[in-house]
Amino acid sequence: MNVIEMTAAQLSAAIREGKTTAVEAAEAVLAQIEKEDKNYNCYVTVDRDGALTQARAVQAKIEAGELTGPLAGVPVAVKDNICTEGLRTTCSSKILHNFVPTYTAEAVKNLQKAGAVILGKTNMDEFAMGSTTETSAYGPTKNPRNLEHVPGGSSGGSAAAVAADECIYAIGSDTGGSIRQPASYCGVVGMKPTYGTVSRYGLIAYGSSLDQIGPLTKDVRDCAAVLEALASHDPKDSTSVSRADKDFTAALTEDVKGLRIGIPIDYLGEGLDDEVRTAVLQAAEVLEKKGALVERFDLSLVEYAIPAYYTIAAAEASSNLERFDGIKYGYRTEEYAGLHNMYKKSRSEGFGEEVKRRIMLGSFVLSSGYYDAYYLKALKVKALIKKAFDEAFAKYDLILGPVAPTTAPKLGESLADPIQMYLGDIYTIAVNLAGLPGISVPCGQDSKGLPIGLQLIGDCFQEKKLLRAAYTYEQHAKKL
Numbered sequence: 041m042n043v044i045e046m047t048a049a050q051l052s053a054a055i056r057e058g059k060t061t062a063v064e065a066a067e068a069v070l071a072q073i074e075k076e077d078k079n080y081n082c083y084v085t086v087d088r089d090g091a092l093t094q095a096r097a098v099q100a101k102i103e104a105g106e107l108t109g110p111l112a113g114v115p116v117a118v119k120d121n122i123c124t125e126g127l128r129t130t131c132s133s134k135i136l137h138n139f140v141p142t143y144t145a146e147a148v149k150n151l152q153k154a155g156a157v158i159l160g161k162t163n164m165d166e167f168a169m170g171s172t173t174e175t176s177a178y179g180p181t182k183n184p185r186n187l188e189h190v191p192g193g194s195s196g197g198s199a200a201a202v203a204a205d206e207c208i209y210a211i212g213s214d215t216g217g218s219i220r221q222p223a224s225y226c227g228v229v230g231m232k233p234t235y236g237t238v239s240r241y242g243l244i245a246y247g248s249s250l251d252q253i254g255p256l257t258k259d260v261r262d263c264a265a266v267l268e269a270l271a272s273h274d275p276k277d278s279t280s281v282s283r284a285d286k287d288f289t290a291a292l293t294e295d296v297k298g299l300r301i302g303i304p305i306d307y308l309g310e311g312l313d314d315e316v317r318t319a320v321l322q323a324a325e326v327l328e329k330k331g332a333l334v335e336r337f338d339l340s341l342v343e344y345a346i347p348a349y350y351t352i353a354a355a356e357a358s359s360n361l362e363r364f365d366g367i368k369y370g371y372r373t374e375e376y377a378g379l380h381n382m383y384k385k386s387r388s389e390g391f392g393e394e395v396k397r398r399i400m401l402g403s404f405v406l407s408s409g410y411y412d413a414y415y416l417k418a419l420k421v422k423a424l425i426k427k428a429f430d431e432a433f434a435k436y437d438l439i440l441g442p443v444a445p446t447t448a449p450k451l452g453e454s455l456a457d458p459i460q461m462y463l464g465d466i467y468t469i470a471v472n473l474a475g476l477p478g479i480s481v482p483c484g485q486d487s488k489g490l491p492i493g494l495q496l497i498g499d500c501f502q503e504k505k506l507l508r509a510a511y512t513y514e515q516h517a518k519k520l
Contacts, residue, residue: 042068043060043064043065043068043069044068044069044072044205044208045205046208047208047257047258047259047261047262048110048111048114048208048209048257048258048262048265048266049110049261049262049265051065051113051114051208052109052110052111052112052113052114052155053110055099055102055112055113055114056102056108056112061095061099061113062095062096062098062099062102062112062113062114062155062157063092063095063096063099065095065113065114065115065157065208066091066092066094066095066115066157066159067092069115069159069205069206069207069208070086070088070091070092070159072204072205072206073086073159073160073206076204076205076206077204077206079182079187080181080182080184080187080200080201080204080206081163081178081179081180081181081182081197082117082162082163082181082197082198082200082201082204082206083117083159083160083161083162083163083197083201083206084120084128084130084132084160084161084162084163084176084178084197085120085127085128085130085160085161086159086160087127087158087159087160090126090127090158091115091157091158091159091160094152094157094158095113095115095157098112098113098155098157099113101155102155107154107155109154109155109265109269110262110265110289111151111154111155111156111265111266111269112154112155113155113157114155114156114157114208114209115156115157115158115159115207115208116151116156116157116158116159116207116208116209116210116211117159117160117161117162117197117198117201117202117206117207117209117210117211118148118158118159118160118161118162118198118210118211119161119162119164119195119197119198119210119211119212119213120132120161120162120163120164120197121164121167121168121213121243121244121246122145122147122148122161122211122213122242122243122244122253123141123143123144123145123148123242123243123244124141124144124145124148124158124161125141125142125143125144126140126141127140127141127158127160127161128140128161129141129161129244130161130177130178131164131166131167131168131244132163132164132165132166132167132175132176132177132178132197133166133167133177133390133391133392133395134177134371134389134390134391134392135364135366135370135371135386135387135390135391136244136364136369136370136371137177137370137371138370138371139369139370141242143242144242145239145241145242145243145253146239146241146242146272146274146276146277147211147238147239147242147243147253147270148211148242150239150269150270150271150272151211151266151269151270153269154269156269159206159207162195162197162198162200162201162210162212163176163178163179163181163196163197164176164193164194164195164196164197164198164212165193165194165196165218165394166391166392166394166395167244167246167357167361167395168193168194168195168213168215168218168246168251169194169246169357169394169395169398170193170194170394170461171192171193171194171217171218171221171454171461171462171464171465172190172191172192172193172196172449172451172454172455172461173190173191173192173193173194173196173197173200173222174190174193174451174452174454174455175193175392175393175394175395175455176197177392180451181196181197181200182200182451183200183203183225183226183448183490184200184203184204184226185203185225185226185227185448185489185490185491186448186488186489186490188450188451189225189447189448189449189450189451189490190225190448190449190450190451190454191203191222191225191226191448192221192222192223192224192225192226192444192448193218193221193222194212194213194215194218194222195210195212195213195214195218195219195222195230195256196222196225196226198210198211198212198219198222198256199212199219199222199223199225199226199228199230199256200222200226202226202228202256202257202258203226203227203228208258208262209255209256209257209258209262209266210255210256210257211253211254211255211256211266211270212230212253212254212256213243213246213251213252213253213254214230214232214251214252214253214254214472215246215247215250215251215252215353215472216247216250216349216353216465216468216469216472217232217443217444217465217467217468217469217471217472219231219232219254219255219256219480220232220443220468220471220478220479220480220493220495221443221444221464221465221468221480221493222256223256223443223480223493224443224444224480224482224491224492224493224495225444225447225448225490225491225493226448226491227482227485227491227493228256228257228258228482229255229256229257229258229259229260229262229263229479229480229481229482229510229514230254230255230256230257230263230479230480231254231255231263231267231477231478231479231480231503231506232252232254232471232472232477232478232479233252233253233254233267233270233271233477233503234252234281234475234476234477234500234501234502234503235249235250235252235279235472235475235476235500236252236279236280236281236475237252237267237270237271237281237283237477237501237503238252238253238254238267238270238271238272239253239272239273239274239276239277239280240252240253240277240279240280241274241276241277241280245356245360246353246356246357246360247352247353247356247357247360247472248279248356248360249352249356250349250352250353250356250472250473252472253270254267254270255267255270259514260292260479260481260507260510260511260514261289261292261511263479263507263510264288264289264291264292264507264511265288265289267288267503268286268287268288268289271283271286271288272286283501285501285504288503288504288507290504291503291504291505291507291508291511292507292508292511293508293511293512294330294511294512294515295330295331295508295512296327296330296331296332296508296509296512297330297331297332298331298332298333299327299331299332299333299437299438299505299508299509300332300333300435300436300437300438301324301327301328301332301333301334301335301436301437301438301439301440301509302334302335302336302337302339302432302435302436302438302439302440303321303324303334303335303336303337303439303440303441304336304337304338304339304342304432304439304441305336305337305338305339306338306339306340306342306343307339307342307441307442307467308321308336308441311445311463311466312442312445313445313446313447313486315447315486315487315492316442316444316445316446316447316486316492317442319483319484319485319486319492319494320440320441320442320483320492320494322483322484323440323483323484323494323513324440326513326516326517327440327509327512327513330512330516332509334440337432337435337436339428339429339432339439340428341421341424341425341428341470342466342470344421344424344425345425345466345469345470345473346462346463346465346466346469347418347421348418348421348422348425348473349465349469349470349472349473350398350401350462351401351405351414351415351417351418352415352418352419352422352473353398353402354398354399354401354402354405355402355405355406355415355418356402357395357398357399357402358398358399358400358401358402358403358406359402359406361391361395361399364387364390364391365383365386365387366382366383366385366386366387366390367383370390371386371389371390372386373385373386373389373390394458397458405418422473422474425470425473425474426473426474426475429470429474429476429499430499433498433499437498437499437502437505438496438497438498438502438505438506438509439496439497439498440494440495440496440497441467441495441497442467442492442493442494442495443467443468443480443493443494443495444464444465444467444468444493445463445464445466445467446464447485447486447488447490447491447492448490448491449464467495468495471497475500476497476498476499476500477497477498477500477501477502477503477506478495478496478497478498478506479495479496479506479507479510480493480494480495481493481494481496481510481513481514482494482517483513483517494513496509496510
């Protein structure tokens with residue numbers, strides 16, 4: 041098997057056994073990027089020299105017996121809103137076009153401790169605001185499964201890089217489905233962990249109460265291994281949680297007997313593509329045949345998730361993005377008359393249309409006279425959504441449904457209608473509002489050959505159940 045086609049587990053084993061080296065693996069993936077990325081535009085920055093330097097250092101540690109884990113020597117791509125010391129981090133925005141962080145995100149440090157080799161930074165929707173990776177200042181990323189279609193977003197560059205073998209695995213961030221939806225569109229595995237499981241230190245914030253870093257991988261085994269490396273308590277992040285149960289690879293057993301799985305009736309109704317519905321229900325049948333107890337139920341409140349999410353996320357974005365003012369770092373307009381004019385012109389020229397739209401919406405809902413009517417009401421709805429999930433998890437171990445209403449739309453279709461783009465997040469955003477873990481696993485293709493994703497949602501800190509069910513389904517799919 042070609043190195044670039046291997047999973048992280050396969051490649052790390054091959055390196056440990058001396059069949060290849062970390063340097064050869066890095067060179068193979070870098071050659072694939074050089075050959076193919078002009079077609080896909082997965083990367084904003086490729087750090088060829090840095091990756092090879094890291095690979096040589098990691099190989100020495102592997103040979104010395106210091107690194108023995110399942111990620112040692114394996115090349116990884118990092119989403120461009122996760123800080124890396126000395127390596128440009130732009131959030132795919134003009135306003136941060138020249139920003140080079142002086143520190144590294146805790147999640148990336150954890151991967152480096154596990155022996156990962158950082159290849160570079162992947163393209164994304166600007167400041168993670170979008171569902172198609174078309175709002176990037178560096179041009180859209182294309183879906184490797186079909187170049188006429190989007191890869192999803194906002195972690196579209198990371199998902200596409202995994203699908204195109206331009207990395208062995210990647211990490212992204214998920215604010216309202218930004219890992220799971222591109223994973224579904226590109227036919228890879230993507231997981232959003234329970235809020236607080238992975239440190240947000242070094243993640244450039246969009247919606248602080250919603251953002252969570254997670255893995256994008258070729259299979260469920262890699263997903264568990266990467267999550268195991270990422271998860272840690274970090275005193276630098278006040279929302280970080282100390283967890284004892286981080287042995288996620290132990291959950292990789294093909295056993296769902298007695299597992300209670302609920303399918304929300306609301307997730308199967310109007311707006312869901314027939315081919316997506318069929319594929320998801322067939323996946324549910326597989327788990328049922330394996331011994332799971334599957335039934336449909338009324339989750340309720342689904343229709344309120346989108347307005348609540350976009351109110352809260354936009355409010356937090358308007359607050360988080362006020363720091364980008366042309367003074368401290370990033371883009372500054374060349375001609376201006378006075379300080380206030382410099383702020384105005386720098387932000388007007390530096391931010392894209394979608395980011396401006398969300399900043400203005402967020403500033404409006406936080407303004408005097410509208411705070412109670414919109415933002416406070418959205419927070420109350422968020423609490424009701426969490427309560428609805430709590431009631432569901434009193435009856436079920438997992439919730440099963442689609443990741444998105446359709447397969448990947450064509451490039452340009454979603455940008456013409458922002459509301460339609462927002463509605464594409466209908467099945468994923470409630471998970472972020474409630475702080476729950478969710479995973480997307482490939483479960484087939486539509487008639488055009490575009491991937492379909494199955495979404496499994498668990499209660500807080502129940503990633504092991506998610507991984508067990510996802511692994512069981514994946515093993516069945518591999519046998520077909």
